[in-house]
Amino acid sequence: MMARGLGGFALVFAVLAALAVWREDLGLPIFYLVLASTALFWIAQATSWNVLSGYSGYFSFGQGAFVGVGAYTTAVLGGRHGVDFYLTVPVAAVFSALLALLVGALAFRLRSFRGEIFALLTLAVPFILAALARVNSEIDGGQGVIVPVAEYPDWLAQFQDFLYLLNLVVAVAAVAAAFAIQHTRFGWALASIRDAEDVAEGLGVATFRYKMLAIAVTGLIGGAAGSLFALQIGFVTVESVFGLTIPLFVIVMSVLGGRTHWVGPVLGAVVIVLIQDRLSASGFEGWNLIVLGAILAVLVVVAPDGLQARLWRRPWQAAVALVAVTGVLAVVDSWGGPLDWFVAGVLAAVAVVLWPGRARAPVAAERRPAAAPVAPEEAAGAVPVAADAEPGEVLVECRDVAKYFGGVRALDGVSLRIRAGELVGLVGPNGSGKTTLVNLLSGALRPTSGSIAVAGRDIVGLAPHRIAHVGVSRTHQIPKPFESMTVRDNVAMAIMFGRSPRPLAGAREEAEACLDVVHLRHLADAKPAEINLHERQLLEMARAIATKPKVLLLDEALAGLNPAEIDAAVAVVRRIHATGITIVIVEHLLRVVNQLATRVVVLNQGALLADGDPRTVMNDPDVIRAYLGRHAHARGT
Numbered sequence: 001m002m003a004r005g006l007g008g009f010a011l012v013f014a015v016l017a018a019l020a021v022w023r024e025d026l027g028l029p030i031f032y033l034v035l036a037s038t039a040l041f042w043i044a045q046a047t048s049w050n051v052l053s054g055y056s057g058y059f060s061f062g063q064g065a066f067v068g069v070g071a072y073t074t075a076v077l078g079g080r081h082g083v084d085f086y087l088t089v090p091v092a093a094v095f096s097a098l099l100a101l102l103v104g105a106l107a108f109r110l111r112s113f114r115g116e117i118f119a120l121l122t123l124a125v126p127f128i129l130a131a132l133a134r135v136n137s138e139i140d141g142g143q144g145v146i147v148p149v150a151e152y153p154d155w156l157a158q159f160q161d162f163l164y165l166l167n168l169v170v171a172v173a174a175v176a177a178a179f180a181i182q183h184t185r186f187g188w189a190l191a192s193i194r195d196a197e198d199v200a201e202g203l204g205v206a207t208f209r210y211k212m213l214a215i216a217v218t219g220l221i222g223g224a225a226g227s228l229f230a231l232q233i234g235f236v237t238v239e240s241v242f243g244l245t246i247p248l249f250v251i252v253m254s255v256l257g258g259r260t261h262w263v264g265p266v267l268g269a270v271v272i273v274l275i276q277d278r279l280s281a282s283g284f285e286g287w288n289l290i291v292l293g294a295i296l297a298v299l300v301v302v303a304p305d306g307l308q309a310r311l312w313r314r315p316w317q318a319a320v321a322l323v324a325v326t327g328v329l330a331v332v333d334s335w336g337g338p339l340d341w342f343v344a345g346v347l348a349a350v351a352v353v354l355w356p357g358r359a360r361a362p363v364a365a366e367r368r369p370a371a372a373p374v375a376p377e378e379a380a381g382a383v384p385v386a387a388d389a390e391p392g393e394v395l396v397e398c399r400d401v402a403k404y405f406g407g408v409r410a411l412d413g414v415s416l417r418i419r420a421g422e423l424v425g426l427v428g429p430n431g432s433g434k435t436t437l438v439n440l441l442s443g444a445l446r447p448t449s450g451s452i453a454v455a456g457r458d459i460v461g462l463a464p465h466r467i468a469h470v471g472v473s474r475t476h477q478i479p480k481p482f483e484s485m486t487v488r489d490n491v492a493m494a495i496m497f498g499r500s501p502r503p504l505a506g507a508r509e510e511a512e513a514c515l516d517v518v519h520l521r522h523l524a525d526a527k528p529a530e531i532n533l534h535e536r537q538l539l540e541m542a543r544a545i546a547t548k549p550k551v552l553l554l555d556e557a558l559a560g561l562n563p564a565e566i567d568a569a570v571a572v573v574r575r576i577h578a579t580g581i582t583i584v585i586v587e588h589l590l591r592v593v594n595q596l597a598t599r600v601v602v603l604n605q606g607a608l609l610a611d612g613d614p615r616t617v618m619n620d621p622d623v624i625r626a627y628l629g630r631h632a633h634a635r636g637t
């Protein structure tokens with residue numbers, strides 16, 4: 001798949017390059033190559049933006065910074081220091097990538113720098129660079145920098161042919177890189193970050209590293225394309241690169257084309273460049289930004305997923321619309337020229353593709369899993385996830401663990417040992433610190449004091465993905481599936497990045513076995529949006545066991561289920577436990593805890609109130625007073 005795809009890019013490159021080399025022989029007017037050159041520049045820019053912002057969902061307004069660093073590197077090195085143009089291009093790409101890594105190192109270290117905060121940070125970067133360039137006379141000094149014309153091979157007829165070829169090299173390399181990223185672990189990691197970053201990290205994805213890689217690729221491509229941009233405009237000014245035009249264009253292009261697929265930015269860039277060109281040719285150049293803004297507004301409402309996904313669903317209708325409209329206009333020949341007819345055809349195809357269709361129906365009721373309980377012994381043979389700890393070995397050791405949120409003592413001096421093979425019910429009134437303990441064990445939070453060891457390894461301060469690799473996995477109170485992936489791929493992700501990672505094909509195969517454990521195999525091809533809450537909670541469990549944990553933390557995995565679903569889920573938990581995985585289950589329903597737990601731990605106001613076998617603990621007067629009296633009686637459990 002990958003080799004074939006990259007071979008395809010080589011072929012496309014060869015054909016498009018031939019247009020420049022033999023342009024005069026082919027009788028192709030230079031105008032078309034200039035237009036294609038513009039489209040290629042924007043394809044590279046939109047693809048560059050999309051690797052970070054589309055694939056990982058970190059929306060950036062800083063594209064101008066990468067273009068600007070690339071353009072100024074070439075302009076200053078070439079114009080002021082006489083460095084050969086060809087040398088300045090890789091230097092520009094590297095400088096831009098270094099800037100990107102700096103931005104990433106600042107932004108990605110802090111979890112709070114997400115969403116609009118990240119967008120604002122990236123918005124500030126080009127402004128800062130613009131100010132630096134203005135005040136520094138070695139760079140710009142407010143004057144702008146002239147870019148010397150580069151030497152080009154004499155087998156090319158004109159400078160424009162040369163520019164076209166350069167843009168072609170960068171654009172094809174950029175799109176091939178985006179293609180390769182999408183089809184490797186890297187792309188899967190970015191997609192999981194986009195869908196649910198905390199979950200991805202908890203399943204073993206090194207989110208910081210992948211985001212840094214993505215922003216470096218964005219910088220690299222943006223800088224290389226910026227370097228060519230300098231040559232194209234011939235005179236670089238702060239306004240021409242560091243303004244808001246470039247980010248606005250790349251955002252509209254990628255949103256229009258579709259942000260989750262490598263084809264998206266290509267489609268978007270081609271459509272927008274064609275529209276822009278025809279507006280300019282018809283004397284409506286001033287309308288450019290109005291049209292761009294309108295497209296963005298309409299898209300956000302009508303088709304936030306963009307053209308690509310819809311085009312894949314209606315390829316023939318789009319092709320017919322394109323050919324029919326272009327053909328009819330050509331035959332009638334009463335308006336415009338060939339390019340106008342073609343652009344009208346493209347717009348008709350876009351309209352057909354974006355036309356609202358029927359929403360996907362939820363998965364039919366008869367395909368849902370039976371709610372009947374499953375005997376654990378019946379399942380054990382089919383389970384692919386045997387744990388590797390010795391029974392009785394201490395797996396989790398918390399010593400004097402405390403977690404304070406300002407003045408709130410969520411946990412205060414909890415010491416706890418959990419041995420391999422146990423199924424521990426973690427109970428306590430609301431606010432007693434149960435979820436906080438789960439968050440500490442999975443690394444989502446760091447304790448204020450105390451130590452936590454898993455399988456003999458100190459996990460305090462480890463990133464959650466490292467803790468997943470040590471052998472801790474968890475589910476979330478509110479299921480957080482990767483919405484863009486099928487049920488099977490949600491589980492395959494966890495296998496690809498879990499304790500014994502496998503490549504995608506093997507992971508997908510193994511995912512089916514994990515889905516068997518939770519009775520979801522028949523829904524493997526469904527998207528999370530198409531399954532109900534019970535199934536989403538089962539999916540959480542399948543994904544958690546797919547990482548091959550030693551300890552599985554189930555945080556209210558049965559919340560919101562009806563009695564039949566609860567029985568089915570209880571059977572699934574037993575089944576998982578029968579494979580040898582140690583389980584800690586946070587649960588309010590004492591009936592469930594009594595049915596499942598081999599040991600019960602009770603928290604109250606952040607402290608350990610009781611710990612022992614279920615019967616003794618449930619009859620402890622302190623527990624009855626603190627927990628049962630207030631909570632269980634009220635809920636009739």
Ligand SMILES: Nc1ncnc2c1ncn2[C@@H]1O[C@H](COP(=O)(O)OP(=O)(O)OP(=O)(O)O)[C@@H](O)[C@H]1O
Nearest residue numbers: 405408409410428429430431432433434435436437
């Ligand atoms: N991020 C946070 N910031 C501030 N306070 C927090 C935070 N997380 C938890 N707390 C507080 O810590 C205490 C323990 O909360 P926690 O969610 O661990 O309890 P719980 O036993 O899981 O409750 P529930 O059964 O309602 O889920 C509560 O007083 C809660 O308000």
